[in-house]
Amino acid sequence: MPDEAALLQRLRQGEPAAYRELVDTYSPRVYRLALGMLGDPAEAEDALQETFLSVYRNIGGFRGDSGLGTWIYRIAANASLMRLRRRKDTASLDETMEDGAEPKVAPSGGFWFWDPEEAALSAEVRQVMAQAIAGLPEALRIVFLMRDVEDMPAAEVAEALGITVAAVKSRLHRARMFLRDRLYPYLADRETR
Amino acid sequence: MSQDAHCRQLLHRICEYMDGELDAGTCAQLEAHLAECPDCRTLLDSLRKTVALYRRCVPDDLPPDVRARLHAALNLDTPDAD
Numbered sequence: 001m002p003d004e005a006a007l008l009q010r011l012r013q014g015e016p017a018a019y020r021e022l023v024d025t026y027s028p029r030v031y032r033l034a035l036g037m038l039g040d041p042a043e044a045e046d047a048l049q050e051t052f053l054s055v056y057r058n059i060g061g062f063r064g065d066s067g068l069g070t071w072i073y074r075i076a077a078n079a080s081l082m083r084l085r086r087r088k089d090t091a092s093l094d095e096t097m098e099d100g101a102e103p104k105v106a107p108s109g110g111f112w113f114w115d116p117e118e119a120a121l122s123a124e125v126r127q128v129m130a131q132a133i134a135g136l137p138e139a140l141r142i143v144f145l146m147r148d149v150e151d152m153p154a155a156e157v158a159e160a161l162g163i164t165v166a167a168v169k170s171r172l173h174r175a176r177m178f179l180r181d182r183l184y185p186y187l188a189d190r191e192t193r
Numbered sequence: 194m195s196q197d198a199h200c201r202q203l204l205h206r207i208c209e210y211m212d213g214e215l216d217a218g219t220c221a222q223l224e225a226h227l228a229e230c231p232d233c234r235t236l237l238d239s240l241r242k243t244v245a246l247y248r249r250c251v252p253d254d255l256p257p258d259v260r261a262r263l264h265a266a267l268n269l270d271t272p273d274a275d
Contacts, residue, residue, distance in 0.1 A: 023267060129247065148247065148248060154214075187242045
């Protein structure tokens, strides 16, 4: 990660290369978070672009009360959560309009699939992993992704999500147990690393 | 304390243990329990494997096409774009 204070100074001076540096530094994590939350690559890409457009529009008002990265992840989390809410509203509307229709479910097949090292993972395990994380309640899923997948400190997760560190720990515990319960039959022969 | 009570206590603190967030005394108590309780060792092992599985299945970088479209959407110069 770059020197945030120096980068922020360059951003406030309107240096174009600084914005590019900011985008290239933070976009991989923002995209992974969006993909993990939404489970759909196209929608995650939309959330990614939306996040950085919002960052560009609002960087002038960023006061530095939190870290730059934390502020960006908060915007990214909100972008994904808003999309999930819109998706639910659409599903609800569809149910109202199409009496007896199956409710739409979150796509679950777009994540966890491209790491070449994981070529040995069976399609069944990949599907179980994707379904398990898609089934995790949103409030737990975002904490799991930030804390365990992105390895963000609990305090930074708490700040990005506007919750207490104790709430982060509680949600993380529940998320891990939820995922572990669903993956347990597939874990017996795996090595921890 | 009964074995079940020990297990419930461990379950409550196991994530903090995984994350190295317990004080030395509590950590030692839990490790003593783990040494004698195969069920709790299995739980801890499976939680670690679950996290490891998800952690190793994400890419480090943006897919190049996603990055190119992001730069285009933001009107960023891309002098070193592939």
